[in-house]
Amino acid sequence: xxxxxxxxxxxxxxxxxxxxxxxxxxxxxxxxxxxxxxxxxxxxxxxxxxxxxxxxxxxxxxxxxxxxxxxxxxxxxxxxxxxxxxxxxxxxxxxxxxxxxxxxxxxxxxxxxxxxxxxxxxxxxxxxxxxxxxxxxxxxxxxxxxxxxxxxxxxxxxxxxxxxxxxxxxxxxxxxxxxxxxxxxxxx
Amino acid sequence: xxxxxxxxxxxxxxxxxxxxxxxxxxxxxxxxxxxxxxxxxxxxxxxxxxxxxxxxxxxxxxxxxxxxxxxxxxxxxxxxxxxxxxxxxxxxxxxxxxxxxxxxxxxxxxxxxxxxxxxxxxxxxxxxxxxxxxxxxxxxxxxxxxxxxxxxxxxxxxxxxxxxxxxxxxxxxxxxxxxxxxxxxxxxxxxxxxxxxxxx
Numbered sequence: 001x002x003x004x005x006x007x008x009x010x011x012x013x014x015x016x017x018x019x020x021x022x023x024x025x026x027x028x029x030x031x032x033x034x035x036x037x038x039x040x041x042x043x044x045x046x047x048x049x050x051x052x053x054x055x056x057x058x059x060x061x062x063x064x065x066x067x068x069x070x071x072x073x074x075x076x077x078x079x080x081x082x083x084x085x086x087x088x089x090x091x092x093x094x095x096x097x098x099x100x101x102x103x104x105x106x107x108x109x110x111x112x113x114x115x116x117x118x119x120x121x122x123x124x125x126x127x128x129x130x131x132x133x134x135x136x137x138x139x140x141x142x143x144x145x146x147x148x149x150x151x152x153x154x155x156x157x158x159x160x161x162x163x164x165x166x167x168x169x170x171x172x173x174x175x176x177x178x179x180x181x182x183x184x185x186x187x188x
Numbered sequence: 189x190x191x192x193x194x195x196x197x198x199x200x201x202x203x204x205x206x207x208x209x210x211x212x213x214x215x216x217x218x219x220x221x222x223x224x225x226x227x228x229x230x231x232x233x234x235x236x237x238x239x240x241x242x243x244x245x246x247x248x249x250x251x252x253x254x255x256x257x258x259x260x261x262x263x264x265x266x267x268x269x270x271x272x273x274x275x276x277x278x279x280x281x282x283x284x285x286x287x288x289x290x291x292x293x294x295x296x297x298x299x300x301x302x303x304x305x306x307x308x309x310x311x312x313x314x315x316x317x318x319x320x321x322x323x324x325x326x327x328x329x330x331x332x333x334x335x336x337x338x339x340x341x342x343x344x345x346x347x348x349x350x351x352x353x354x355x356x357x358x359x360x361x362x363x364x365x366x367x368x369x370x371x372x373x374x375x376x377x378x379x380x381x382x383x384x385x386x387x388x
Contacts, residue, residue, distance in 0.1 A: 020252035031248050035239045045245060053248055060250065069271060123239050129239075143201060144236050150203055169197055176232045 001188035009069035016063045023063075027056050030073075033146060034080050041084055041134065043115040052086060055080045074152040077142070081156055128178035143168055191215075191222050200229050 008029065014022035034055055039048035058079050066075055129137055135157075142148045144155060154161045198204045199212040216223050 020250050024249050027248050027250070030245055032241060035244045039242060045242075052244070056248055056250075121235055125235050125239050129236075140236070143240075144233065145239075165194075168201075169194065172229065172232060175236065176228055179232055179235045180228070181367060186224055 007181070008072055011124070012063060012066065012069040012072060015060065016066075023060055030076060031056065034076065035145055036145040037077065037141055038080055038084055040129070040145065041138050042087075043130070047087065051080065051083050054083050071155075074148065074155045077146070077156045078158070081138070106141070124179060128175050131178065132171050132174060135167050136174070139164060140171050191219060193225060196222060196226050196229060200226065200233060 006025070008026060011022045011026040015026060024048045031052060035048055035052045038051045038055075039045060042048050042051065055076070059076055062079075066072065129140065132140065138157070139153065142153045148156065150161045150164050157164060195204070195208070195212050196216075199209060199216075204212060216226055
């Protein structure tokens, strides 16, 4: 008997044929990452949880349209991005998406749970991220916290790679300046 | 390699291909400014990573409820037509079938025109004979046309000659009339002269 790890592609194929258990396994592999992505761009736990549920429901309904299972991650995050921005527009339809900011600065969202970094640094990072524009923040989240390549980010955000790079580089310049005083105080 | 902050960013984010990555590494070892900038970028990245992932308040799970499940035929139908490539393949296959059916059920060709049959019935006539007959027919037609043209020219010439003759006759009559008048006037004038002498 040969054992092998069940790949996402296997689960996707089974789920596309209606196997709910296979889809639940797929959800369990991705839900935490999607939730944290949505949490970073919305800044609200309840919204992030509701959106995560909507994202996986929509993904299940459209799973048969995914031709290449290898592209599942960018495809799933594209849904998540659209769901989040759809919520932003519904709540503030008169506001341009570029001006949207997270509802509240929840500086206590996460403190890493790591003893290496003190709370002061985590607070500073959370504050610095909040001060970025929504586009810059999302680029940082997708690259630093979710580990996507530039091409995948362009697919998720539906924009050219050059735009993705521009947002990320400008965000890093700002973050570098914001976090420099913390580092020079020897916190890191 | 020159100092480029963009290359340093791409290097940090693992977006540079092998050779380019090696170039940046070599440059950073020799360039103090770039080395310090790369250190700052690394510290920023490390600081960002201090924010870990948060656990979900509730896990997500879907239940299979037959009431909400679409019927099997609809899932199969949707699964097939929901794919772009499959849809394209199916369209091509349907088009091929339509062409094949059309070719197999096409009606028999229309009968050959009677004139062609006549030519076939005259079998035995060679191409030279056909050419000769065509040339003969063309020559006959040309001769007929030439004859008609000559008759027409002759008719026009006769008409012109008659018109000229008529004009000439009319002119002669005019001349005769004026000559006659002249003679009458001369005679009258001569007749008047003696009467003038007698009057003296």
